[in-house]
Amino acid sequence: MNNTPKEVKPVEKELQKQPLESNPKQEEKKVVQDPKKESEINTIVGSESGINLIPVLSEQEIKKEDKKKKLNMSAIVSLIILFVISILIVGFNVVFKIQLNVEKEKLVKREQAMSVFSQKILNNNEIMSRIYLYNDIEKGRYSAKDVMEHINNIAIKADCNLLSFSFSGINGMELNGKAQGLEEVAKFWYLLGNDTNIEKISLKSIGKGVQDVSFSFYGSFVLNNFVESSTQ
Structure with a gap:
């Protein structure tokens, strides 16, 4: 106890x-x-080396900084893309301009060649037209001497004197002369109008002087008749 x-x-x-x-x-x-x-x-206070006055970032501030960094990176990337695109556009423009200049030079050369070729064609056409004209002249060539002699013979038959004779066109003619009176002039006109070698004849003018009568006729002659006579 x-x-x-x-x-x-x-x-x-x-x-x-x-x-x-x-x-x-x-x-x-x-x-x-x-x-x-x-x-x-x-x-x-910081470490022994010095004082650190930078405040500690919160999580929200860190997220904001990360977003800023991402935005900055995306902006830089977009700027780089735009720069590359602009360089490509400038390069394409330069290439297109060079190609355009080359095509222009080719076009100028072709135009020059075509102008030379067209000039040759024009010259050839002109030569051919002259050849055709010469052939036509050769085909329709007549002897002016034969025409004058034929009409002078008719004037002698009518007692008329021829003073001048001129040709116009292909077969046109004009003649001036004198006679003693109106009867001789009328006879000469009649003979010319009924001659088979004269195509047509018309009185141009007539004048009566003191001693003689002056006259002037114009018309045309039959070309084929004098061409045949010239070839013979």
Whole structure:
């Protein structure tokens, strides 16, 4: 009976002397809060080398900075693309201009060749037309001497004197002369009108002077008759 109470008393004393145990959650909070304070102190005080005044960026600020970097990169890429496109456009324009100049030079050369060729054609046509004209003249060539002699013989028959004789066109003629009177002129006109070698004849003018009568006729002769006579 006496031994039991002695053993109980020391236990109570020991219980009173033991300090209160702290909660583990509170200790963890303290441990977690301490690094923040240390980081804040480090940002202001810094390391031994110097003082760092740059504040620590928050997550939102970091995201904003990342977005800015991405936007800047996209802007740079778009500028590079535009620059490359502009260089390509300028290059294509230069190539097209060079090709256009080459084609223009070819066109000028072709036009020059065509102008030379057309000039040759014109010259050939002119030569051919002259050849045809010469052939026509050769075909219709007559002896003016034979025509004048034939009409002069008719004038002699009518007692008329021819003073001048001129040709016009292919077979046109005009003659001037004098006679002693109007009867001789009328006879000459009649003989010319009924001659088979004369195509047509008309009186142009007539004038009576003191001693003689002057006259002028115009008309045409039959060309084939004098061409045949000339070839013979």
